[in-house]
Amino acid sequence: MSAASRVKRLLPKADVKVFERSGFVSYAPCGIPYLLGGVVGSLDKLVHYSVDFFRERRGIDVHVHASVEDAGKDYVEVSEGGRSKRYDWDVLVLATGARPVVPPIPGVELEGVLTLRNLEDGAKAKEMLARAERVGVVGGGYIGLEVAENLVRLGKKVLMFEMLPHIMPTLDHDVAKRVERELVEYGVELHLSEKVVEFGGGERVSRVVTEKGSYDVDLVFMAVGVRPDTALAERLGLKLGETRAVWTDSRMRTSLENVYAVGDVAETVNLVTGKRDWIPLAPAANKMGFVAGSNIAGMDIEFPGVVGTAITKAFGLEIGRTGLSEAQAKRLDYDVVSVSISAKTRAGYYPEPKAIKVKLVAEAESGRLLGAQVVGYEGVLARINTVAALLPWGATVRDLFFADLAYAPPFAPVWDPLVVAARVLMKKLH
Amino acid sequence: MSAASRVKRLLPKADVKVFERSGFVSYAPCGIPYLLGGVVGSLDKLVHYSVDFFRERRGIDVHVHASVEDAGKDYVEVSEGGRSKRYDWDVLVLATGARPVVPPIPGVELEGVLTLRNLEDGAKAKEMLARAERVGVVGGGYIGLEVAENLVRLGKKVLMFEMLPHIMPTLDHDVAKRVERELVEYGVELHLSEKVVEFGGGERVSRVVTEKGSYDVDLVFMAVGVRPDTALAERLGLKLGETRAVWTDSRMRTSLENVYAVGDVAETVNLVTGKRDWIPLAPAANKMGFVAGSNIAGMDIEFPGVVGTAITKAFGLEIGRTGLSEAQAKRLDYDVVSVSISAKTRAGYYPEPKAIKVKLVAEAESGRLLGAQVVGYEGVLARINTVAALLPWGATVRDLFFADLAYAPPFAPVWDPLVVAARVLMKKLH
Numbered sequence: 001m002s003a004a005s006r007v008k009r010l011l012p013k014a015d016v017k018v019f020e021r022s023g024f025v026s027y028a029p030c031g032i033p034y035l036l037g038g039v040v041g042s043l044d045k046l047v048h049y050s051v052d053f054f055r056e057r058r059g060i061d062v063h064v065h066a067s068v069e070d071a072g073k074d075y076v077e078v079s080e081g082g083r084s085k086r087y088d089w090d091v092l093v094l095a096t097g098a099r100p101v102v103p104p105i106p107g108v109e110l111e112g113v114l115t116l117r118n119l120e121d122g123a124k125a126k127e128m129l130a131r132a133e134r135v136g137v138v139g140g141g142y143i144g145l146e147v148a149e150n151l152v153r154l155g156k157k158v159l160m161f162e163m164l165p166h167i168m169p170t171l172d173h174d175v176a177k178r179v180e181r182e183l184v185e186y187g188v189e190l191h192l193s194e195k196v197v198e199f200g201g202g203e204r205v206s207r208v209v210t211e212k213g214s215y216d217v218d219l220v221f222m223a224v225g226v227r228p229d230t231a232l233a234e235r236l237g238l239k240l241g242e243t244r245a246v247w248t249d250s251r252m253r254t255s256l257e258n259v260y261a262v263g264d265v266a267e268t269v270n271l272v273t274g275k276r277d278w279i280p281l282a283p284a285a286n287k288m289g290f291v292a293g294s295n296i297a298g299m300d301i302e303f304p305g306v307v308g309t310a311i312t313k314a315f316g317l318e319i320g321r322t323g324l325s326e327a328q329a330k331r332l333d334y335d336v337v338s339v340s341i342s343a344k345t346r347a348g349y350y351p352e353p354k355a356i357k358v359k360l361v362a363e364a365e366s367g368r369l370l371g372a373q374v375v376g377y378e379g380v381l382a383r384i385n386t387v388a389a390l391l392p393w394g395a396t397v398r399d400l401f402f403a404d405l406a407y408a409p410p411f412a413p414v415w416d417p418l419v420v421a422a423r424v425l426m427k428k429l430h
Numbered sequence: 431m432s433a434a435s436r437v438k439r440l441l442p443k444a445d446v447k448v449f450e451r452s453g454f455v456s457y458a459p460c461g462i463p464y465l466l467g468g469v470v471g472s473l474d475k476l477v478h479y480s481v482d483f484f485r486e487r488r489g490i491d492v493h494v495h496a497s498v499e500d501a502g503k504d505y506v507e508v509s510e511g512g513r514s515k516r517y518d519w520d521v522l523v524l525a526t527g528a529r530p531v532v533p534p535i536p537g538v539e540l541e542g543v544l545t546l547r548n549l550e551d552g553a554k555a556k557e558m559l560a561r562a563e564r565v566g567v568v569g570g571g572y573i574g575l576e577v578a579e580n581l582v583r584l585g586k587k588v589l590m591f592e593m594l595p596h597i598m599p600t601l602d603h604d605v606a607k608r609v610e611r612e613l614v615e616y617g618v619e620l621h622l623s624e625k626v627v628e629f630g631g632g633e634r635v636s637r638v639v640t641e642k643g644s645y646d647v648d649l650v651f652m653a654v655g656v657r658p659d660t661a662l663a664e665r666l667g668l669k670l671g672e673t674r675a676v677w678t679d680s681r682m683r684t685s686l687e688n689v690y691a692v693g694d695v696a697e698t699v700n701l702v703t704g705k706r707d708w709i710p711l712a713p714a715a716n717k718m719g720f721v722a723g724s725n726i727a728g729m730d731i732e733f734p735g736v737v738g739t740a741i742t743k744a745f746g747l748e749i750g751r752t753g754l755s756e757a758q759a760k761r762l763d764y765d766v767v768s769v770s771i772s773a774k775t776r777a778g779y780y781p782e783p784k785a786i787k788v789k790l791v792a793e794a795e796s797g798r799l800l801g802a803q804v805v806g807y808e809g810v811l812a813r814i815n816t817v818a819a820l821l822p823w824g825a826t827v828r829d830l831f832f833a834d835l836a837y838a839p840p841f842a843p844v845w846d847p848l849v850v851a852a853r854v855l856m857k858k859l860h
Contacts, residue, residue, distance in 0.1 A: 028779060031777060031839050034839060039781060040779045283844055283846070284834065286844055286845065287849075290853075309836045311838045312838050313838065313840050318841075347460070349458060349464075350461070382811040384836050385812050386818075388833065388834050388836065389816045389825075392829075402717065403815075403822075404701075405818055406739045406818065407713045408740075408741045411748075414712045419717075
């Protein structure tokens with residue numbers, strides 16, 4: 001919708017059609033976990049703008065419950081209203097997003113083994129939760145974490161299964177451990193290094209079986225990751241990148257003339273590594289749509305890439321990361337130095353200073369910042385965004401130390417936690 | 431103390447002496463307003479480390495109640511314990527700070543007309559407040575604002591006098607107006623464009639007289655700004671910069687060999703304008719001490735300069751700024767474009783999104799960001815520090831738009847308020 005809106009704004013006479021498989025456009029999938037927990041009161045609140053709004057106010061010809069089954073160099077085949085229709089195009093924007101990975105575990109097809117992708121999935125899950133007490137969450141990434149928090153909020157018993165030794169694979173082990181403590185404190189039953197091998201039950205799931213044990217459950221959320229939904233791209237013969245997402249250039253063009261790809265289906269560049277990367281998150285997705293729409297309308301704008309910034313919340317704990325983790329950097333053969341410091345979020349004398357932990361990762365030789373991870377009970381957004389802003393510039397640890405960050409007693413100590421971390425890390429560079 | 435501690439850490443055998451006029455070192459003057467309001471329970475909480483700590487644990491020879499009356503090229507004359515003593519030095523660090531401006535208004539010498547500089551001033555003010563109901567605050571800058579908030583917290587009637595048409599001279603008029611509304615909502619009686627011409631009363635102040643009227647008060651806080659305390663620097667014959675603070679190079683050296691100046695007495699460079707500037711704030715002051723101490727101990731570190739980042743809070747409202755305001759930029763003859771947008775701090779569907787207002791200032795031709803002002807009920811630190819981090823790199827509005835900022839429903843909308851502002855401002859650049 002970001003691309004469609006942009007084209008229509010710049011070229012009001014363009015005939016812009018949108019085909020959407022589900023019944024909603026312009027909705028917030030990131031809000032689905034909070035819908036489950038009742039933090040968001042109803043499904044319609046997750047819809048930014050209605051289909052009618054786009055049709056009537058923006059002049060975009062939106063087709064919902066319209067599944068694009070095939071596509072060629074100047075047409076799409078759309079299944080809608082029980083019939084198949086063909087539409088011609090001059091320019092095509094592929095925004096098919098990502099789909100949840102469903103590993104071929106025996107029993108995964110049972111009723112009550114759920115994934116969350118669109119609003120309909122959220123509505124169905126919410127309904128099924130009403131009759132569930134013990135809920136399994138398979139996967140300890142962002143979605144698993146947010147679902148777990150919201151299930152605990154509902155009073156459910158949550159069992160989280162992660163086959164790796166720690167949750168949150170984009171965080172380093174030491175930082176992830178801090179998050180795990182928070183989950184356990186709030187009553188989540190955490191099963192680490194425990195691979196799920198089977199879902200048991202009759203028609204409906206009633207058991208999660210792992211390599212180590214068997215656990216009764218009434219419902220299971222699969223949250224083991226997502227993959228770019230490239231089915232249509234492959235039918236079009238689009239080049240996929242090394243990440244298996246659709247290859248795009250900086251203008252969001254694919255390998256096929258007049259075909260753009262944006263959002264979670266599209267590959268981009270990591271500005272820290274300079275390599276191709278696929279980090280499917282909403283802000284970049286929306287900006288890619290803006291860029292594609294602008295270029296389609298005759299402007300010339302480049303999407304520069306991402307650094308991999310993300311934030312979430314697990315109960316009281318805010319969790320942010322940007323750039324490379326230490327483990328990621330080492331896998332990419334960087335010569336890495338890192339530091340973790342514990343600090344407070346306010347001047348010590350100001351009431352209720354909160355604990356915050358900052359981990360910085362840098363290149364040993366040059367001192368260039370590679371990434372940061374921050375967990376704490378407030379102020380994580382400020383610290384993560386500061387580092388995220390610096391990363392594309394090749395800023396060093398020293399640059400961070402000397403960054404002119406805001407200070408007043410209610411907001412930070414005189415030596416901001418980021419600056420303290422940078423100061424300690426500078427020593428390792430000498 | 432930052433410089434002294436740094437030298438002593440790197441050169442444990444160095445004979446480091448500190449002379450301090452007041453009875454405290456390593457204290458937090460920024461906390462004094464909160465001491466008045468009772469947010470900080472007692473004066474000792476504003477002392478980070480005691481004199482004994484520095485003497486015994488860090489081996490620094492701290493002299494308190496020791497006023498340096500004169501200095502020459504290898505000595506200082508110190509008045510302490512009722513006597514004058516002479517100490518020789520090889521290296522001298524001048525950290526005399528800033529002093530409150532006391533304009534020559536008739537009656538300004540009356541009892542009950544107060545300034546806040548050190549902890550003793552805070553203690554005295556707190557004592558006098560016990561017998562005051564109506565309190566005048568002259569000056570609507572950071573200190574005036576923080577004092578006003580804390581006086582209202584104590585139940586005092588606060589009258590604020592500002593001779594300019596708006597408070598907060600480092601903010602633009604439109605942004606300052608938002609802050610003024612907050613003050614008025616909380617009961618501050620605001621007198622703008624109203625110059626104080628006299629303080630009336632017998633021994634003790636009982637009246638503020640302005641060009642427009644006369645107001646009964648029991649106490650007055652003067653908070654009309656600060657000046658670098660260069661008395662000693664002038665005795666030493668140090669070069670003052672164009673800002674009238676002590677000229678320093680990037681290593682914090684003054685014009686005289688082996689004499690350094692750091693903190694609020696020292697001039698530095700504004701990284702946005704490239705010009706000399708004097709912006710006396712605590713984080714830069716501490717880092718200057720670190721830099722001077724490092725260089726004295728034989729390292730070679732440069733203090734790059736500041737961009738003028740500051741934050742404060744007035745009642746519920748968080749107020750941040752960095753770089754140049756539109757007014758400042760115009761005074762410096764930049765060809766300026768700017769934008770102000772209103773947004774929310776969380777996804778719209780997430781509970782309790784707060785209002786936030788972002789103003790961006792940029793150079794029209796190049797699109798280079800010159801500054802930002804942000805006011806809102808949460809999340810101001812994150813937005814201000816993001817722009818503060820970008821400013822030294824010559825980042826453009828487009829760079830800000832494409833910054834990979836963190837998003838999750840509890841922390842930000844998908845289009846962060848900063849990104850929305852950048853998007854709108856980009857249009858003015860085409």
